[in-house]
Amino acid sequence: MSTTERPRILVVGGGYVGLYAARRILKKMRYGEATVTVVDPRSYMTYQPFLPEAAAGSISPRHVVVPLRRVLPKAEVLTGRVTTIDQDRKVATVAPLVGDAYELPFDYLVVALGAISRTFPIPGLAEQGIGMKGIEEAIGLRNHVLEQLDKADSTTDEDVRRKALTFVFVGGGFAGAETIGEVEDLARDAAKYYNNVKREDMRFILVDAADKILPEVGPKLGAYGKEHLESRGVEIYLSTSMDSCVDGHVVLKNGLEVDSSTIVWTAGVKPNPALARYGLPLGPRGHVDTATTLQVQGTDYVWAAGDNAQVPDLAARKAGVENAWCPPNAQHALRQAKLLGDNVISGMRGFPQKDYSHANKGAVAGLGVHKGVAMIVMGKMKIKLRGRLAWYMHRGYHGMAMPTWNRKIRVFADWTLQMFLKREVVSLGAIESPREEFYEAAKPAPAPVSTPAPEKAKTS
Structure with missing residues (x-):
């Protein structure tokens, strides 16, 4: 970390909002006007809408992430966590990956921590659940699913086989519906290469506490998505929840009990709890009040946007919806980040701030290869698409929303190759513990156990 006499703009979080806001600030900033410092526990940004496709092997995991130092060469990128912020002194405490924590002064602050998985105190969830918030989890889920097929193909124990081939997904929003659709596609394709595993042997279960899935695309397309998944053999249980999953024994509130080695949790998100230590005004659900x-309310040097912010939805309020807030999705995050960057520059130069207003343009969701739903809003008209055309809309929108042309080209190249080449179904489960085999080879051999020689029989 370099020291500087220039004003420091501290960006807490290197996700979608943090990355785009920092890029915008650097683009609009005059040479030497300020120092931009980005702090994040990871040295890369993850494009979360592509996690289901990464889990299914449709996109290389490396192409779903954007290295911060490469995209922000003129910024300081610190790998660590901002644990606390002293607003009176304008000092942040940074805990790096290694070494002692240190204080970092700032003049302007951008809070872009994003969200984490919203969980509940369900017995067994922490030990058995798999989230879908990071690329590591997507890779882990892919390897885990293929490893379950390996187990089922090689065992003669029917109970072990049934547990391995049962896949439970909790949460029927975008993340849950897209992930189960992609993973079911993966498992269906992979089963062709196993002698003792067929798609009919597998059981896919989707659970949601609401009375519908995919609420973001409206009731009609949500109902179509449900019918489509059910036509592929997915069991969907609505208006119910999971009571426990100790040792993989899943108990639902509706009375269903199954044994499963794969429990994927996508039941919503919540603001990062670290926000409570930043001395900022928070809304009723823990978001920064902006x-x-x-x-941020009551300040002139702090901005926030994205999943960790409670941003008034001006477009919805003008349409008569009271107390409307911007939903946590990619189209708002991208536009908020750009305006945030502009407003930081304006605030630094003493110019007036601009209001954020964006009318909803619709929503798209992919449910596997050539399958999807899309709702496009054009003024007062809503265009509803489903099937292959909606799937193309989903890929086109998110492909272009992917940061940097480098990553855009790589993602489209992955999709193009997939048109001509079969899906990879290799399980790399050993990647979770890559040193295990070397450790077994290098560890000291146990000392030989010496046994006393037998005594000779005495002769008289």
Whole structure:
């Protein structure tokens, strides 16, 4: 970390909002006007809408992430966590990956921590559940699913086989519906290469506490998505929840009990709990309370946006919806980040701030290869698409929303190759513990156990 006499703009979080806001600030900033410092526990940004496709092997995991130092060469990128912020002194405490924590002064602050998985105190969930918030989890889920097929193909124990081939997904929003659709596609393709595993042997279960899935695309397309998944053999249980999953024994509130080695948790998100230590005003659900300018209420040097912010939805409020807030999705995050960057520059130069207003353009969701739903909003008209055309809309929108042309080209190249080459179904489960085999080879051999020689029989 370099020291500087220039004002410091501290960006807490290197996710979608943090990355785009920092890029915008660097683009609009005059030479030497300020120092931009980005702090994040990871040295890369993850494009989360592509996690289901990464889990299914449709996109290389490396192409779903964007290295911060490469994209922000003129910024300081610190790998660590901002644990606390002293607003009076304008000092942040940074805990690096290694070494002692240190204080970092700042003049302007951007809070872009994003969200984490929203969980509940369900017995067994922490030990058995798999989330879908990071690329590591997507890779782990892919390897885990293929490893379950390996187990089922090689065992003669029917109970072990049944447990391995039962896949439970909790949460029927975008993340849950897209992930189960992609993983079911993966398992269906992979089963062709196993002698003792067929798609009919597998059981896919989707659970949601709401009375519908995919609420973001509306009731009609949500109902179509449900019918489509059910036509592929997915069991969907609505208006119910999971009571426990100790040792993989899943108990649902509706009375269903199954044994499963794969429990994927996608039941919503919540703001990062670290926000409570930043001395900022928070809303009832833990989001940073912001004005329409994305400035944190009561401050003129702190901005927040994205999943960790409670941003008034001006477009919805103008349409008559009271107390409307911007939903946590990619289209709002991208636009908020750009305006946030502009407002930081304006605030630094003493110019007035601009309000954030964006009318919903719709939503798209992929449910596997050539399958999807899309709702496109054009003024007062809503265009509803489903099937292959909606799937193309999903890929086109998110492909272009992927940061940097480097990653855009790589993602589209992955999709193009998939048109001509079969899906890879290799399980790399050993990647979770890559040193295990070397350790077994290098560890000291146990000392030989010496046994006393037998005594000779005495002769008289």
